[in-house]
Amino acid sequence: MSLATLIHRASLPNPQVTTQQALEILEVYYDLSGTLHALGSQQDLNYCLDTGKERYVLKICRGDYAKLELQAQNEALMHLAGHPDLRAPRVIPAAGGEELLTLNIAGQLMHVRVLEYIEGHPLADLKHIGSEVVAEFGRLCGHMNLALAMFQHPGLERTLQWDPRHASALISNLLPIVADASLRIRIADAAQEADRRLQPLIEALPMQAIHSDITDDNVVWQRDAHRLWQVQGVIDFGDVVHSWRVTDLSVTCASLLHHAKGDPFYILPAIRAFHAVNPLSHAELLALWPLIVARAAVLLLSTKQQISVDPANQYSRDSLETELEIFRVATSVSFELMEAAILTAVGESLPAIASEDFAPLLPDLANKAFAIVDLGVLSPHFEAGNWEQEGIDERLLVETAAIHGLAASRYGQYRLSRTRPDSEVEPATCPLHLQLQVPLGTAVEAPFTGVLDIGFDGVLYLSSGQLSLRLWGVKPLQPLGAELVKGRPLGEVVAGLTVQMCRVAQTTPPLFCTPSRASAWQAICPSPARMLRLVCDPEEAVNPQDMLVRRDASSARMQKCYYADPPQIERGWRNHLIDMQGRSYLDMVNNVAVLGHGHPRMTAEVSRQLSLLNTNSRFHYAAITEFSERLLALAPDSMDRVFLVNSGTEAVDLAIRLAWAYSGGRDVVSLLEAYHGWSVAADAVSTSIADNPKAINSRPDWVHPVAAPNTFRGKFRGPESTPDYVRCVEDKLADIAAQKRQLAGFICEPVYGNAGGISLPPGYLAQVYEKVRQQGGLCIADEVQVGYGRRGDSFWGFEEQGVVPDIITMAKGMGNGHPLGAVITRREIADALETQGDFFSSAGGSPVSCRVGITVLDVMKEEKLIENARVTGGYFKARLEALIDRFPLVGAVHGLGFYLGLELIRNRETLEPATEETAALCDRLRELGIFMQPTGDHSNILKIKPPMITNRSSVDFFVDMLTRVLEEEL
Template sequence: MLLATLIHRASLPSPQVTAQQALELLREHYGLSGTLQSLGSQQDLNYRLDSDQGRFVFKICRGDYAALELHAQHAALKHLGTQPGLHVPRVIPAKNGEDLLTLELAGQSLHVRLLDYIEGQSLTHLKHLGHELVAGLGQLCGEMDLALSGFEHPGLERTLQWDARHANALINHLLPVINDERQRALIAEAAQQAERRLQPLAAKLPVQAIHMDITDDNVVWKRDQQRHWQLQGVIDFGDLIRTWRITDLSVTCAALLHHADGDPLCILPAVQAYHAVNPLKHEELQALWPLIVARAAVLVLSGEQQVSIDPQNQYSRDNLNHEWEIFRVATSVPFELMEAAILTAVGQSLPAIVSQGFAPLLPSLVGREFALIDLGVLSPHFEAGNWEQDGIDQRLLIEAAAAHGLAASRYGQYRLSQTRPDSAVEPDTCPLHVDLQVPQGTTIEAPFAGVVHLSADGRVQLDSAQLGVRLWGVKPSLHAGAAVLKGQVLGEVSGALRVQLSRGAELKPPLFCSPSRAPAWQALCPSPAALLGLACDAEAEVDSHTLLARRDASFARSQKHYYVDPPRIERGWRNHLIDMQGRSYLDMLNNVAVLGHGHPRMAAEASRQWSLLNTNSRFNYAAIAEFSERLLALAPDSMDRVFLVNSGTEANDLAIRLAWAYSGGRDMLSVLEAYHGWSVAADAVSTSIADNPKALSSRPDWVHPVTAPNTYRGEFRGIDSAPDYVRSVEHNLAKIAEQKRQLAGFICEPVYGNAGGISLPPGYLKQVYARVRAQGGVCIADEVQVGYGRMGKFFWGFEEQGVVPDIITMAKGMGNGQPLGAVITRREIAEALEAEGYFFSSAGGSPVSCRIGMAVLDVMKEEKLWENARVVGGYFKERLEALIDRYPLVGAVHGSGFYLGVELIRNRETLEPATEETTALCDRLRELGIFMQPTGDYLNILKIKPPMVTSRHSVDFFVDTLSKVLDEGL
């Protein structure tokens, strides 16, 4: 009887009611008229009604459904309507006062009802759901189950195809709907495994009323002004039933899998959020993944069934793709892994392994000292990228064994050699085994009784009912299938020994896993230290959250950090930064490290000069003269004097002082939307509201901001706009002259760095410089961000404008991270400062800084980095510009070389900045292995300024990943 009911319910097509017929029913029974829009459903009909009395949902289902079930749904809606924090639709009575009408239409028996419409949208269309949305769905599911825990109604006792208690029977019946034999076998095997795991748990699973369809389809959301998703309400109570409580969370989690990008562990935030508001029993946590797998099987079988009987139902056809994706993800990992992941995510653990009874695996080496080799991210054995060499870990172990006799790796220590640059996928860096170098011929004995298995790849495996130990590099002394006693000889070491312990014989663990899967896999593959008699576990590292809390407690918080939840970065190599778990992030924003991170030449230069001398620039040493000469050789011929300082801020501050001293005035012109530094003078001429929200209202009276010559979104647009922007300069110069004040100068980035590298309109600086000099002022080119070859076509940004400034300021890339800045000018300007006293910078121009500065210039030349900026940077811009036609959000690409900006907008007519989308994009890029940050006054521009060693491969990875995120939707 049960199976017959299930089959009947699973085989019902949707009612045949046209929109016109539905309108007639609405007019006759509810006194409403308007327009209808189909909302789609698998077995029912749902229409949105737009009427002059508001919006409603008109629901039509077949008369085969018991009216008592529908009354139960209405009672639940009334019950939930009294619960704080839960928003559900209200049932609208018909003209006769009834909530539910049973009608005959064209020979069909129908149930019809009308509900409130909840404004908003579902999340089904989103390809990616962030952590907050996933957790939000889990929390909502937990709150809904809490609210329904005391709800009772006779209509809850129903037979429904989605009830997990009947999944196995339904699956067995529907399997023939799958024509492909391989697919059919996969579904059958997955369902059987799920059923075997559920059977011993079923009696202990709590039962109550549940919604059973809290999914991306049936939860309504709206974005707020900051583009954050806000929950609006829950709809579609058609699956309301009394069954296992954990079924509700399994349905929610299964729905998440088609947004998972192939990663089933994406459900963990939902599980944690549910458990936090509505704690689950241990048995429920164990049952969760089998229920998800069974749900996935039911979904694909029901979907295929529905399409076969109702091929015109586009809603069902569209859902079928999602359902197959859910099944693929749900069956991509072992049941044991997901059970361990779910338990560890909520702070529970697997049963402890009793290790006291183990016999030593290597009895002849008990008590011998091993050299434990550091293969982690901060290992001193790794330098200059040598971890990228094949077999580096084994070579280090062999070298250590040669020196010390015995050597071993650490279990669970994230391996730097396993990192994967330019990859959106988290690398498998966590070892679930220990590598050892011991004398050949060393005897291996069984640590526990079991059966021997031999594999084709040379692995020797000993399995008991509870444990398995896998060995590589062993010559077995027993045949496959041999039963052995604890302490019996298994064989002898014949190569590099590798040892892995695991729970159970059937589990096939990897040798390495990703950091996000490490807690689960380590629960399944615990350390073999007890077998080895060796304290070989990785030492605990300070996690990024703890470190961030310490930073916030001691480091002034106005010194911001990237990202709300930043990874801990302790190593870099070329154009990548590496966190403590061995993940490499493509560095697309670090214009300080022009040569890339970890450059061996920089380490050698600094080390040698430190070993010789480091002092201040008042002493006489060769490096300061040599470096000054090198800088002047790069500057225009008219310049013959150099000041060396520590930073761009100091360089700009000094340039302003030089302008004051040389001109005799104090009034400075600066450009709106610009940033020049943090000192009193440099901050005064900085007008970027992104860096200082009060910038426009807090300028001193000696600073005169001029209109930003932004050719994309400025007051005047296009390459012919220079004369229009020059008028703002003329206006301010006239105002200064009228007040009989002496102009000191004009400071401007020759390329608009803070706005994403926008080129100034042609001729702008030539006209402005002429007017400033005519009034006795000095022209300062702030090259801190855009100079030194980064633009590719030009070494200095001012060359693009065809001008020569009076003062050049430079820093950042000059020292590849060493504090180093410079001011380059003419002798008469430099010496004007002497009237005000001597200038002195304690560390500016130190021997170490000068040697590093010269080494940077040498490496840039030897490695052709300026050419790389031109060639690869040009390719980079071409690839980015191709996105403009594909994505409405991409408004423009600015800049050149390795100083590029991608401006994101919501409207191509109004150029409304896509500020929140840009933030979300940067956060998502970080999840996918790329560091990127927004810039500009509206923080809607991707500021792309990577190390100048960036390759085409990295460019392709960046642009392809950017496209992926834009495809996902923001």
């Protein structure tokens, strides 16, 4: 087919066939009837027929297309039938058995086919496609490519506008259609560079039958029971052709770029997945990005051409912005960078630079020892957030040089100073350069032969044909434009020296790159250490996945991590946690670290006390008395005894023992959906099926669960439900009495923590406590999660109900992450346990533990953290409540202060829990730099319990990112 014919076909408008005419074709030739609705297409006319029982696709194309081509498409579909990794539509024959009809419709010659309709959805309009789905596109493309490798048909030998072998000619012909001169130049330049890079590779590119249109429009998906997208099939074989096999992957990658939010590296999971299924040759890997750029240009030009000849084609009009975005992303980075990214993504590397041939850059210092300054995430130089100070890295280098004479940074060491709190964007933490402090006036010589120049940014360049050296802080001693022979004097150091090497002379690399781009940029900008005669590259970091494997090999499996693929967290500061690549995550789950992470006051107090004394609580020292007095001062007046323990579990276990000892009975009433701990007794009164799926049926006979007083989704709903829930307790108490069993006590959280901080019905505890005490039992308030000022309105959760318990248990926040818990009660209750022997908890009342507890109380008061929980937490809740009217998925906001629960539901009437959506939301928030986890028996509630130092800026970041994820339509 000639170029003229190719251009003619690329300019054809859609066939003009009315809905009525299409229905007549289906009835007359296929014995099918029903309702039709149009499916988008650039040049064909597609309809979906719904017969009421089944659905089909009616495809109509102009007679300009050779029947042989359409027959090839049908044969390709039949070739794929039964393939284990693929599903393609079946061809539905006409009543007479024909698989392809050629009809004269209102004077127009048309080709007609009917295909099976594959149920599902394309993902073209999805606002967010995660990396797992991107990888699945690549896997699917690889399987299709393999499946078609042996398919042959004469109809595949055709000239198609989408065949990249004709891209250059097609682009040249269609360029005049672009009215915008600057865009036209950009398209021409990109296409020319793509073709220049592709030409030397053409002979090495394998050819075969390819689909050439596996895009987000042509792959059909459905969500499974876990809300994960699963491929249902591939449609639209209209572009099947015999061409370069790597074309399939280039088309898929190009189509994904409009989901990339500007990041071309977004497609790398697809490339890795394709390569794992169907390995690409080195030539194909080099050709991939030029093909993607060429595809982007052809898409944009073809859409503009189609709009010009068929202005009424809404499908083309709707596609234009998508094609523009694909082209923008495809031309946003250099060819060299994407070539390096693709090669390193599949484990290949760029050719080595003969670095042993370099002359020393600083010949006078070639044999001198440099002090290497650690600027990484775990650097001992960093404490109390000082890495947030402007210029901290440079200051540390200067200070080190003042002591040791010479100082240097490490190339490729992720910098803590580059982390960005409350940011959804991955920070650029990886240095692609070296910083040095050397004496002013130090001679600088050319390490290789090149031309000296200064860039527009004032940077001194030494460039050869394939290599450039960028220098900051150097005054040139040679004329600009001069060619310097290796080893010739170049200049002298006049300030702090920064050195960067780049193997692509025309590229201007950044000084820092993001971790996800590090392997590609480091391939282009290798370490200049060799030309400096330095050993200053960081030791190879332990892969977080390798560390996870080691953890799994040595830890019990039930000790699980947050997330399936968790980042390795080794540092924290205030209300953020920082991984080993310097990314900060907003911590919205850590009700343990009430003061935040790395609090300098806590660090100093613990260090001081450890230097003085740490022992068990049977020794006599002041801290245990001081801390116990502080706790009693916060407790109700009737309470006068404190037990110090190691954890909330230990506190609950001890509280149950106290109730047993005081009452003489063992029977305990607890609430359904509750969690109290993991010890034998604490686990026995825990009934949360989220923590233990067998919790309901495995309780010992001394535990008597009653209905959870959940006023949102419980057995009885609303604030008027108090009598109903109290009656549930009355009935249980009556059962215990009827069996002549002595009640020991009643335990519950005064605010329903496991359900996201739901308040109990008004007056519930007052009535229940009275009835429990009438039967000889004690009332235990489990304040481990919801107490200690976290809610902002009061110090204890039970104050909301206007009651005083007999026993209070607490832990978590009282130690700011240190293992510390407590039980507060009355003397007669405490003394009842004495008949069973002495009690102590080694670390719970140790000097260090007590100083930790005192410090938490001091800082909470001095920094007004309870007030912050009230004010900032109130603002937080108001912002969350505003989401209820915007998003049907948001059912309710529970809690107060910094103990909030956002409950996600699928139906406002039935309150069907959105369990899978909640899990997906938490995973997506992590991608955006936020740690969040679900809670509740249905795991459909966001359990929001951040450090109490959290400020309004972090609240806004969290709610803004949550809004974005909800808008992505999980």
